[in-house]
Amino acid sequence: MNKGSQQHPRSFPALTFDNSSVALHTAAGEWTYSDLHERINKMATGLLDGKSDLKEERIGVLIPGSVDYVTTLLGIWRAGGIAVPLNAEGALPEIEHSLTCAQVTRLVVCLSLDTDQIVALHILCHALNIKMLTVAETLADVAGKLPAIAPGRRAMILFTSGTTSKPKGVVSTHKNIRAQVTTLLEAWGWQAKDSIPLFLPLNHVHGIVNVLCCGLWIGARVAVFRRFEMDLLMTQVRLRKYTLFMAVPTIYVKIIQYLESLDAGRREAITSAFKSMRLNVSGSAACPVKLFNQWKAMTGQTLLERYGMTEIGMGLSNPYLGERRAGAVGLPLKGVDVALFDDDGKLIDKEDVPGEIRVRGDNVFLEYWNNAQATEESFAEGWFRTGDVAVREKGYYRIMGRSSIDIIKSGGYKLSALEIEGTLLTHDKIAECAVVGIEDETWGEAVTAFVALKAGQTLTLPELKSWCETRMSPYKIPKSLCLMQTLPRNAMGKVVKPDLKRPGILL
Numbered sequence: 001m002n003k004g005s006q007q008h009p010r011s012f013p014a015l016t017f018d019n020s021s022v023a024l025h026t027a028a029g030e031w032t033y034s035d036l037h038e039r040i041n042k043m044a045t046g047l048l049d050g051k052s053d054l055k056e057e058r059i060g061v062l063i064p065g066s067v068d069y070v071t072t073l074l075g076i077w078r079a080g081g082i083a084v085p086l087n088a089e090g091a092l093p094e095i096e097h098s099l100t101c102a103q104v105t106r107l108v109v110c111l112s113l114d115t116d117q118i119v120a121l122h123i124l125c126h127a128l129n130i131k132m133l134t135v136a137e138t139l140a141d142v143a144g145k146l147p148a149i150a151p152g153r154r155a156m157i158l159f160t161s162g163t164t165s166k167p168k169g170v171v172s173t174h175k176n177i178r179a180q181v182t183t184l185l186e187a188w189g190w191q192a193k194d195s196i197p198l199f200l201p202l203n204h205v206h207g208i209v210n211v212l213c214c215g216l217w218i219g220a221r222v223a224v225f226r227r228f229e230m231d232l233l234m235t236q237v238r239l240r241k242y243t244l245f246m247a248v249p250t251i252y253v254k255i256i257q258y259l260e261s262l263d264a265g266r267r268e269a270i271t272s273a274f275k276s277m278r279l280n281v282s283g284s285a286a287c288p289v290k291l292f293n294q295w296k297a298m299t300g301q302t303l304l305e306r307y308g309m310t311e312i313g314m315g316l317s318n319p320y321l322g323e324r325r326a327g328a329v330g331l332p333l334k335g336v337d338v339a340l341f342d343d344d345g346k347l348i349d350k351e352d353v354p355g356e357i358r359v360r361g362d363n364v365f366l367e368y369w370n371n372a373q374a375t376e377e378s379f380a381e382g383w384f385r386t387g388d389v390a391v392r393e394k395g396y397y398r399i400m401g402r403s404s405i406d407i408i409k410s411g412g413y414k415l416s417a418l419e420i421e422g423t424l425l426t427h428d429k430i431a432e433c434a435v436v437g438i439e440d441e442t443w444g445e446a447v448t449a450f451v452a453l454k455a456g457q458t459l460t461l462p463e464l465k466s467w468c469e470t471r472m473s474p475y476k477i478p479k480s481l482c483l484m485q486t487l488p489r490n491a492m493g494k495v496v497k498p499d500l501k502r503p504g505i506l507l
């Protein structure tokens with residue numbers, strides 16, 4: 001195993017590899033660790049543009065999965081900047097929020113984005129006084145001297161939805177990322193000979209930390225896809241290109257549906273390839289027991305379910321060796337303190353008593369960017385308050401739900417009902433609305449809008465969806481619309497959302 005992280009404790013270890021093994025496999029070709037190492041250092045040098053250190057300048061990254069994405073992310077880290085990865089499929093108002101909130105001064109884009117999107121980004125960046133650049137024009141001809149980065153410095157801002165209407169910027173330091181990576185390397189037995197596909201969005205911890213950073217840290221091969229593409233991915237799986245597979249439950253559901261659509265021979269070729277892998281991991285949302293059992297029956301793989309959050313990386317995990325229990329998220333990872341607290345903020349030390357999960361450790365983020373109040377409110381006596389409720393049963397944690405009904409998990413994405421409601425309320429025809437997540441086999445929860453229209457107005461779901469297209473990311477757009485005369489409210493005038501989540505409400 002490469003001992004890079006020990007030789008160079010201050011820089012991201014991917015940059016300490018310098019050998020001819022394949023680091024990245026992309027549609028455009030393969031990149032060895034030496035190639036990547038050199039390219040990242042040239043990018044860092046180009047970003048520095050004569051300066052000795054970026055000193056935590058925020059640099060946006062709007063690039064789909066590719067060598068350019070990796071070069072930019074690690075180039076920013078190497079030059080002392082803060083990377084702000086953005087949703088390449090996000091709507092313009094969302095991108096604008098992230099850019100302004102994080103006070104981004106430069107945005108690295110990829111010219112293969114849609115032309116209309118590039119034009120719109122140009123106009124936006126001009127208005128916000130942000131310099132837009134590409135990787136090709138930024139790469140220096142030769143790598144220059146790069147700064148030493150102290151571990152406590154800020155490395156990344158990821159936007160996450162919460163109980164407030166607009167997403168908040170979660171700031172992680174180099175030390176946080178290192179802690180998040182190294183605990184997983186050990187827990188899941190990562191090896192340099194591993195090979196893993198990366199098809200998850202690259203503005204979230206799951207794709208960035210669990211797959212990309214872990215893979216590059218250990219010296220493994222990471223196969224980067226522009227996005228999740230079933231046929232392409234399954235072809236590679238069938239060719240037995242991977243030893244590891246990490247995905248959200250929705251993706252496992254979609255693969256099962258895909259496999260069921262194949263003839264027996266092709267299905268068997270893929271299921272046996274999954275069977276031969278070292279490990280299949282599920283996370284970002286609850287893995288239903290039914291899915292766990294279906295996957296095992298179909299592929300022979302016992303899914304390893306783990307629990308994490310943007311603010312903490314991973315906190316709990318079923319064991320790599322040992323019992324992987326269906327419906328449970330296992331035990332605290334090494335170096336991560338996890339405990340349950342009751343409503344009065346008292347530690348729960350008994351089993352079978354539900355409480356809020358709170359987390360401590362080097363893995364826990366530093367702050368919400370420029371939001372001291374939200375940062376302060378999210379900690380209690382040094383513990384980060386996740387807002388998730390769990391119970392400990394026979395040693396293992398089981399997630400029971402969230403303390404806020406306004407957070408929806410759809411296909412692994414965390415969404416704020418309030419943010420979606422805020423946008424819907426700007427629709428001319430909508431008088432009042434409430435957004436909830438309704439249980440759904442594919443998505444986990446499906447965004448559902450309950451709407452009361454202004455007098456004399458009509459609105460169909462297709463009309464609403466097309467109106468939403470330029471205003472929110474595709475995965476936030478309501479999957480169902482339920483028109484009501486008025487919304488159910490309690491004596492205080494607050495919408496009674498639990499009534500709207502009742503099973504069968506949409507029938």
Ligand code: MCA
Binds near residue numbers: 308309410
């Ligand atoms: C796509 N659509 C969705 C979602 N994704 N709708 C609701 N929820 C979604 N998650 C929309 C599409 O825009 C499209 O709309 C329709 O659904 C069908 O799209 P389809 O092609 O089937 O889906 P897809 O484009 O293949 O995407 C599905 C996906 C994707 C691959 C599961 O959602 C995904 O990558 N999810 C993973 C998110 C993730 O990595 N989360 C980690 C954050 P229309 O038909 O109208 O055009 S959590 C995290 O990082 C923490 C730390 C953790 O614990 O891991």
Ligand code: AMP
Binds near residue numbers: 388
């Ligand atoms: P995010 O803020 O996008 O990082 O999403 C983190 C949230 O995803 C957590 O607070 C949980 O609500 C949820 N989550 C992650 N993993 C699991 C899991 N295995 N089971 C249930 N919920 C999960």
